[in-house]
Amino acid sequence: MNPHLVPERDLAALTGHLDAAGGVQRGQLKRYLKRKGVPFLPGAGGTVWTTVDALNRALGIQPETPTPAPSTETYPEEIV
Numbered sequence: 001m002n003p004h005l006v007p008e009r010d011l012a013a014l015t016g017h018l019d020a021a022g023g024v025q026r027g028q029l030k031r032y033l034k035r036k037g038v039p040f041l042p043g044a045g046g047t048v049w050t051t052v053d054a055l056n057r058a059l060g061i062q063p064e065t066p067t068p069a070p071s072t073e074t075y076p077e078e079i080v
Contacts (some may be wrong), residue, residue, distance in 0.1 A: 006055060008047040011040075 001007070008029070012018045017029040030048060033040050038058040040050040056062070 004052050006050050008049060
């Protein structure tokens with residue numbers, strides 16, 4: 001599975017929306033995610049999923065911006 005995706009079962013475990021039998025309380029989970037501003041999409045069979053970046057943004061954590069590599073281009077003397 002893609003490590004950037006967070007499936008419904010993981011979301012439910014993280015938020016405490018698993019019932020006593022280990023099933024996902026989907027309606028409560030969706031309401032919770034909406035309240036917290038976490039975007040999610042429907043998956044197979046009505047499950048929900050989101051991404052690690054979406055969770056981080058909802059928590060106020062910005063993705064790290066990679067430092068650009070130094071330019072190796074050279075220019076003619078008359079341009080510089």
